[in-house]
Amino acid sequence: MPEPEKITDEEEDFEFEESRGVPPWIITFADMVTLLMVFFILLFAIGNVEQEKWRDIKESLREALGADSIEELGTRQGLDVVKQVQTLVDEKTVHAVDEVGAMVNREMEDIISEVEEFVFKNKLSGEVRVSSDPRGAVITISDVVLFPPGSAEMTPQGRKTLRQVFDVLKQFQYNVKIEGHTDNTPIHTLRYPSNWELSAFRASEVAHMMIDDGFPPERLSVEGFAEFRPKVPNTSAENRAINRRIEVVYQRGSIRQRMVKILNRK
Secondary structure: OOOOOOOOHHHHHHHHHHHHOOOHHHHHHHHHHHHHHHHHHHHHHHHHHHHHHHHHHHHHHHHHHOOOOOOOOOOHHHHHHHHHHHHHHHHHHHHHHHHHHHHHHHHHHHHHHHHHHHHHHOOOOOOEEEEEEOOEEEEEEEHHHHOOOOOOOOOHHHHHHHHHHHHHHOOOOOOEEEEEEOOOOOOOOOOOOOHHHHHHHHHHHHHHHHHHOOOOHHHEEEEEOOOOOOOOOOOOHHHHHHHOEEEEEEEHHHHHHHHHHHHHOO
16 A cells, blocks of 8 residues: 655745745735826826816917917926926016006106196296106205294195195195295294194195195195205205195005006006
8 A cells, every 4th residue: 555645844934834824925016016006096196187277278268368279287298388488477567567656657658747837827937847766756845835934824825826826736536745944944833843744744734735625635745854855955045935835645555556457457
């Protein structure tokens, strides 16, 4: 009778592994493959979202640029289109800024022209002047015609002159700042302890008169600068008379805001 075959130790281990089922490393490998599959699915999904976004962008660009076709995202041509759009936006911004600036300058020229015509017709060249500076359009009225020395009570002639000026100016609907200025002659009275109070009271008097004549108070502001913003050195009686003044400033910022609104409505 033949002897049964002997089973080696290696064969016993193999049979034991078979009886236990799948080797452990297979489970780890399967987990890794599953994770990789999920990762690539996520990449695919994200890629689809970006493509849809790019399609929306293409439609907007096509309408804005009037182009028949927009290159695909990621191509060299597509990158060039993005650069062209940025350039177009920059050019439009610069053009809009330039156009607003030109509109502001034209409006200030209109204000100055109207006042100059009024001054010429009424022979007020020595009493009323008009100019422009970074603040805006500035109408300067000498205090010689407006106020007695050391007082903020307006003279009848001053009221008449101001009303004539305002009849010209109230057609321009912008914010106005009234600035009061004095010379460097000291003042010490119960009502006006210094030139600060005197300059501020004079500016307030002009503002009250403008409001009485129908100017909207919400568009008015008042400042007193005393003797600290002279136009010329206070070295003579003539120079001190030049420095004593009221300045009606049609503010450049207010004009610009109005021009921007007009431009946006086009």
